[in-house]
Amino acid sequence: MLANWLEWLPELGRGLQTSVLLALISVTVGIPVGLLLAVLVSSRRAAVRITSIVLVEIGRGTPALVVLQLVYFGLPNAGLTLGPFTAACAALALTTAAYTSEIIRGGLEAVPRGEVEAAQALGMSYRDTMRFVLVPQGMRIAIPALVGFGILMFQATSLAFTISLQELLSRAYSIGSSTFLYFQVLLLAGVLYLAITIPSGWLSGRLERRLSRHL
Amino acid sequence: MEHVGAVLLGVPYTLLVTVVALAIGAALGLPLALARRSSLAALHLPARAVIDVLRGIPPVVWLFIIFFGVGNQFVPLDPLQAGCLGLGLISAGYLAEIYRSGLGAVHSGQWEASDALGLSRTDSMVRIVGPQAFRVALPAASTYAIGLLKDSSVVSAIGVADIVFRSTADSRATGAALAPFLVAAAIYILLGTPLAIASRRMDSRLRQRVAR
Numbered sequence: 381m382l383a384n385w386l387e388w389l390p391e392l393g394r395g396l397q398t399s400v401l402l403a404l405i406s407v408t409v410g411i412p413v414g415l416l417l418a419v420l421v422s423s424r425r426a427a428v429r430i431t432s433i434v435l436v437e438i439g440r441g442t443p444a445l446v447v448l449q450l451v452y453f454g455l456p457n458a459g460l461t462l463g464p465f466t467a468a469c470a471a472l473a474l475t476t477a478a479y480t481s482e483i484i485r486g487g488l489e490a491v492p493r494g495e496v497e498a499a500q501a502l503g504m505s506y507r508d509t510m511r512f513v514l515v516p517q518g519m520r521i522a523i524p525a526l527v528g529f530g531i532l533m534f535q536a537t538s539l540a541f542t543i544s545l546q547e548l549l550s551r552a553y554s555i556g557s558s559t560f561l562y563f564q565v566l567l568l569a570g571v572l573y574l575a576i577t578i579p580s581g582w583l584s585g586r587l588e589r590r591l592s593r594h595l
Numbered sequence: 596m597e598h599v600g601a602v603l604l605g606v607p608y609t610l611l612v613t614v615v616a617l618a619i620g621a622a623l624g625l626p627l628a629l630a631r632r633s634s635l636a637a638l639h640l641p642a643r644a645v646i647d648v649l650r651g652i653p654p655v656v657w658l659f660i661i662f663f664g665v666g667n668q669f670v671p672l673d674p675l676q677a678g679c680l681g682l683g684l685i686s687a688g689y690l691a692e693i694y695r696s697g698l699g700a701v702h703s704g705q706w707e708a709s710d711a712l713g714l715s716r717t718d719s720m721v722r723i724v725g726p727q728a729f730r731v732a733l734p735a736a737s738t739y740a741i742g743l744l745k746d747s748s749v750v751s752a753i754g755v756a757d758i759v760f761r762s763t764a765d766s767r768a769t770g771a772a773l774a775p776f777l778v779a780a781a782i783y784i785l786l787g788t789p790l791a792i793a794s795r796r797m798d799s800r801l802r803q804r805v806a807r
Contacts, residue, residue, distance in 0.1 A: 441784035443745035445759055446776055453766065454773035535653035542752060549656055556663060563664030570652040570660060577651035 395548035403534040410476025417481035439478025464545035487522030524588035605761035620686025628694035649688025678750035697732025737794035
């Protein structure tokens with residue numbers, strides 16, 4: 381089995397690169413949108429608040445797989461055709477935005493009320509309070525949960541297999557279908573996913589302990 | 596509207612897979628959580644490794660390993676069995692961690708008090724700490740269950756006729772690329788929202804009866 385694994389490793393390694401890149405792009409695009417949604421959800425204007433709550437709930441209530449199918453197969457009907465990689469980035473970024481907005485909202489709410497009152501007492505505007513007081517501290521509280529979510533998003537990149545993106549799982553599957561050694565090659569793919577998720581899990585645990593030191 | 600009927604056919608399978616996987620996970624997660632909390636390294640190290648591996652490999656990859664790998668080369672499995680088994684194992688990993696944090700959240704004074712009253716360790720666990728840990732773990736477990744309802748959509752990749760599988764089939768048959776998936780999204784939201792509301796209600800009621 382080891383000889384096979386060494387033979388397949390370069391091919392699967394390229395797939396892993398695609399998966400990691402896809403996860404990084406989705407998270408970097410999705411989190412700022414999530415922050416925006418988190419701020420809009422706590423808006424004082426009812427119309428803004430309700431629209432963003434509805435968007436977030438739709439985004440969180442729909443499986444990532446369905447979002448992926450909608451973006452890749454559905455959008456061409458609406459006149460927007462995306463390649464597999466772009467479609468996967470867009471779909472996972474949308475899912476990330478919806479989920480992280482709730483994580484970030486939790487972080488913002490965990491900032492002590494006194495901080496906001498102090499900012500108001502200093503005569504800071506709503507925007508400045510958000511920008512200089514609430515968001516920096518809230519994001520810091522949210523970081524461990526965001527890293528944890530990033531790991532889940534990395535796992536979710538395997539769903540892009542269904543839109544024929546050449547990521548780790550689809551490369552493993554096509555090796556499997558040509559050699560009939562499905563178990564061996566899929567196991568190697570599993571090990572490669574673990575090689576990213578387990579160290580990231582440790583990292584997020586350490587980060588959590590470090591960041592909670594001063595809270 | 597024509598797509599709704601076709602996609603609705605998948606609902607029983609989605610529910611079946613979710614419920615069976617949850618049952619497997621709830622049962623297997625318990626010994627895993629207890630082993631993980633054990634003071635014996637021979638128990639907690641393997642338990643931790645198992646949990647990390649179960650949670651660290653993406654669900655689709657698990658399903659492929661079980662259905663294409665194990666199913667083709669070792670034990671013949673149909674898609675439904677492979678789907679329930681795969682998601683059940685993954686759930687065991689996640690639920691074990693949820694149980695563990697529930698047990699950890701019960702105040703240590705509860706152990707000490709039941710010890711002082713002369714209860715055995717088993718009795719303390721089953722009658723004193725367990726029921727309280729259950730109440731603490733329930734919200735996280737129900738959040739996980741709602742997540743699993745959506746994540747169960749990955750079984751469509753190995754050919755279980757669930758909601759996503761039906762909408763893909765309908766999309767291919769009718770040539771409509773958007774509507775079947777929008778219907779699927781709406782069904783998932785309609786299934787998940789009542790569960791979310793119910794779990795939020797149950798949570799606030801159960802939380803009143805936990806010593807901290």
